């Protein structure tokens with residue numbers, strides 16, 4: 145598309161909502177929860193005038209099942225929520241993974257567990273990458289780190305969801321949701337007619353086989369076949385869409401690993417690396433499932449140590465350690481509850497980690 | 506004790522079943538009780554759980570910044586019904602007292618409005634009566650209180666009070682719907698028999 149792209153100054157929530165519309169989504173089901181209320185409000189404002197559907201569900205449990213229904217009917221559909229609401233959606237996610245249906249879910253993560261608070265957190269990493277309720281299913285998980293990426297990733301998530309017939313989770317947080325930045329808007333894509341090959345819906349007699357959307361497989365082999373098919377999807381996704389970005393020294397002593405808003409912070413640390421007297425590089429995953437295992441493993445053979453920065457007590461760090469497999473020390477700097485480390489604190493930790501690993505600092 | 510959104514009646518059930526002699530009540534908004542918590546309130550009421558529900562109906566999700574609630578009136582503008590609620594898109598506003606009044610379980614059901622001094626005095630009486638029902642072991646009591654939300658109604662406080670008296674009460678009539686011991690109450694002897702089945 146060579147339409148001129150409009151550049152606007154908007155919040156992460158608005159960029160996400162507009163990203164959904166740009167990605168061809170015309171069906172939105174949601175339930176209010178801070179810090180992402182501007183997304184359903186934006187959809188309520190913008191979808192009906194363009195022939196779309198905005199519906200406020202009675203709960204997140206209902207919202208995700210409306211998504212399940214709309215997806216089985218072949219629509220590009222999304223819902224958005226924040227941590228406690230995403231927790232309630234787990235059953236629906238599991239059913240959708242069992243039924244091999246696409247959908248886009250955005251989680252603007254807030255502090256927890258419990259009602260927690262409405263401040264920034266990254267403590268739903270496991271919920272996204274391991275969660276999706278019970279059973280063997282996984283959510284493809286994208287980790288934007290700016291308002292622009294929230295927009296782009298949400299728009300692009302529909303293609304990914306369709307390609308793998310799988311849920312795509314966009315993992316934001318309370319800061320990304322509410323902060324404002326310039327954002328270049330992707331032109332709105334037209335709604336796809338809801339005629340997917342697997343979808344239920346009206347069709348002429350004899351035109352095709354009757355489709356059945358189902359996640360109940362009493363037969364052991366039939367159930368296992370679903371699990372195997374899902375694993376094959378994830379293997380394909382790992383080969384095709386694993387994404388990350390690197391920034392900093394080409395010959396680093398310490399590799400910083402962070403995603404989302406923490407990566408934003410770590411960029412600042414890399415820019416001020418001389419203050420720590422350590423050659424520093426940042427690797428920031430843009431997908432955490434599939435996880436950039438390969439580049440992290442490669443760096444683990446070349447750096448003296450890694451430092452993971454995350455706003456939870458240590459979830460993402462486990463995937464980094466699985467990739468590193470003990471080849472170098474992996475340390476963790478974590479804050480929680482809405483707190484964030486400062487760039488200076490990151491640099492102080494870098495010095496400590498480097499010294500422990502025997503780097504002369 | 507802070508329950509998850511909408512789950513107050515289930516949590517209160519747990520507390521009351523551990524401490525039957527304690528006074529237990531929930532305090533719930535209309536989004537909480539009539540939207541996400543609809544299942545919990547209906548079943549607690551149906552079981553005739555011996556606690557009291559204070560139900561604040563301001564026809565809007567206040568805490569989360571003014572979204573439509575199940576109780577939002579037709580035509581009312583909210584942040585998620587920016588052109589006004591329509592029945593075609595979002596259905597009709599739910600009358601909780603009338604709905605619970607179809608059940609055998611509740612002992613006391615009333616709707617009051619927190620507007621004028623006489624109405625506030627009446628509300629106090631209903632609240633008192635609902636707690637007395639609990640103390641007497643009569644079972645489930647709920648008092649719905651029509652309350653203002655000037656911020657998300659876009660009104661000043663006086664306008665908001667007038668809005669309740671002029672408009673809201675038309676859809677939500679003020680009434681004591683029920684004031685009697687729960688229908689499931691039986692003589693003591695029968696209750697023991699029922700217990701021995703378990």
Ligand SMILES: Cc1ncc(C[n+]2csc(CCOP(=O)(O)OP(=O)(O)O)c2C)c(N)n1
Nearest residue numbers: 176177228510534535536537565566567568
């Ligand atoms: C599972 C879950 N979903 C959403 C929320 C966000 N939330 C907090 S309060 C509330 C509703 C507020 O409306 P209401 O119950 O009517 O109370 P009011 O603020 O109007 O008094 C919502 C949706 C939450 N806390 N938990």
Ligand SMILES: [Mg+2]
Nearest residue numbers: 534535565567
């Ligand atoms: Mg309310």
